[in-house]
Amino acid sequence: ACALSLVFHSRSPHVPTLRGDVRLFELPERGELWFGGGADLTPFYLDEADAQSFHGFWRRLCGRVLGPDEGDALYARCKRTCDEYFWIPARREHRGLGGIFFDQMRELRGEVETAEYFAREVAAGFLTPYLPIVRRHWAQPVGGAERRWQLLRRGRYLEFNLLYDRGVRFGLAQLDKVMVSAPPLIAWEYGPAASQPVREDEALLEVLREPREWAFGAMDGEIVEFLEDD
Amino acid sequence: ACALSLVFHSRSPHVPTLRGDVRLFELPERGELWFGGGADLTPFYLDEADAQSFHGFWRRLCGRVLGPDEGDALYARCKRTCDEYFWIPARREHRGLGGIFFDQMRELRGEVETAEYFAREVAAGFLTPYLPIVRRHWAQPVGGAERRWQLLRRGRYLEFNLLYDRGVRFGLAQLDKVMVSAPPLIAWEYGPAASQPVREDEALLEVLREPREWAFGAMDGEIVEFLEDD
Numbered sequence: 001a002c003a004l005s006l007v008f009h010s011r012s013p014h015v016p017t018l019r020g021d022v023r024l025f026e027l028p029e030r031g032e033l034w035f036g037g038g039a040d041l042t043p044f045y046l047d048e049a050d051a052q053s054f055h056g057f058w059r060r061l062c063g064r065v066l067g068p069d070e071g072d073a074l075y076a077r078c079k080r081t082c083d084e085y086f087w088i089p090a091r092r093e094h095r096g097l098g099g100i101f102f103d104q105m106r107e108l109r110g111e112v113e114t115a116e117y118f119a120r121e122v123a124a125g126f127l128t129p130y131l132p133i134v135r136r137h138w139a140q141p142v143g144g145a146e147r148r149w150q151l152l153r154r155g156r157y158l159e160f161n162l163l164y165d166r167g168v169r170f171g172l173a174q175l176d177k178v179m180v181s182a183p184p185l186i187a188w189e190y191g192p193a194a195s196q197p198v199r200e201d202e203a204l205l206e207v208l209r210e211p212r213e214w215a216f217g218a219m220d221g222e223i224v225e226f227l228e229d230d
Numbered sequence: 231a232c233a234l235s236l237v238f239h240s241r242s243p244h245v246p247t248l249r250g251d252v253r254l255f256e257l258p259e260r261g262e263l264w265f266g267g268g269a270d271l272t273p274f275y276l277d278e279a280d281a282q283s284f285h286g287f288w289r290r291l292c293g294r295v296l297g298p299d300e301g302d303a304l305y306a307r308c309k310r311t312c313d314e315y316f317w318i319p320a321r322r323e324h325r326g327l328g329g330i331f332f333d334q335m336r337e338l339r340g341e342v343e344t345a346e347y348f349a350r351e352v353a354a355g356f357l358t359p360y361l362p363i364v365r366r367h368w369a370q371p372v373g374g375a376e377r378r379w380q381l382l383r384r385g386r387y388l389e390f391n392l393l394y395d396r397g398v399r400f401g402l403a404q405l406d407k408v409m410v411s412a413p414p415l416i417a418w419e420y421g422p423a424a425s426q427p428v429r430e431d432e433a434l435l436e437v438l439r440e441p442r443e444w445a446f447g448a449m450d451g452e453i454v455e456f457l458e459d460d
Contacts, residue, residue, distance in 0.1 A: 088405075090404075090405035091405060091406075151415070155409070155412070158388070158392075159392065159405070159409070162388075162389065162392035162393055163392055174320075175318075175320035175321055175389070176321075176420075179385075179389070179418055179420075180418075180420045182385070182418035183418070184417060184418060184419060185381070185415065185416070185417050186415070186416045186417075186418075187414060187415050187416075188409055188410075188412035188413070188414060188416075189414055190406075190409075190410045
């Protein structure tokens, strides 16, 4: 097995958290081999242009690997898997705006090589859609109320990791290594402390409860119908 | 079922965290009823006098309920259960200095009434051994290096709660209520950030790896032998 995993916990609450990973599991004696990976975005404030450019990048990447039609289906599948995976049942919230996620992928279009090519492209693409988002937001002024919201939202991130993430549960024997994925500073509040000023984002919370399509527009009739049917 | 649960997350790293709870489960149609509860201390810096006075209080309380000999055995059992319960396998550390913990206690000395009396006494005693500890430490000066150590150690507290605590896993459907037990601010660090000044306590870490006896001295020959045998 080998894996590459990264997470950026931004200091600024206006810059989203980025997580990405790729992994390869191989059992040569059984002739088994599969790929997994993905990338997803967890903002503290909803910026629809960010969500669209991030998801649009992954949709186009899938199209480069499989051609436009099969690519759209691949993206749609990976997008949905991502939404399903980063779900916190106890909060009835998704962790973020999603992205793509795939697991136990042995082949694409019947070819191991294409699956490997896809995994490699995903890994090579982690930063491409993220850096423009960082540049758009990093210099925005930050007040205490935004910072507080960021620390509280990071609590959700950690709740997901410790309560549900397969990677964390799988890596428990080396918890110190797994916990490098934790945000550096996190807050939980309740009662009187929770009444301090905080700049929430109700629009974000709405998307976390009910994921939206970001890369498909009204022009993408068939694939959107396929998504709605299922 | 009814339960009372409390946790004090101290602002000062010189004041330990205190957790206590009592609970009663009853299934009248099956004639089942049992008590549970306990109290434990989680300091950031080891103060042996604190550990001794805290554990000494619970030992004496057990003695008041059952008399000195049976009381010592009850305390020793509850102390060991507490050490076993607040154990983070992935860190090979206990969460704190322990205290007492009991669960599914139907009777004491063959009497439901005595078990209930014990549970009531435990609940009534939460603050008695804690307040003198708070008074001894609350005014000690705090620097950034102590504060940082506190935030890092709180991470262990939360890891235990989310990864292992039965109360949290039992209460997942109401995670917001369960998470009031979380410390208000927590840090995880690694890499270059982890090289900032921090005032660790190696003596504390040693006790967390290998719990000690705090309430029994060399004069308590038999009970100490019993503990060592088992």
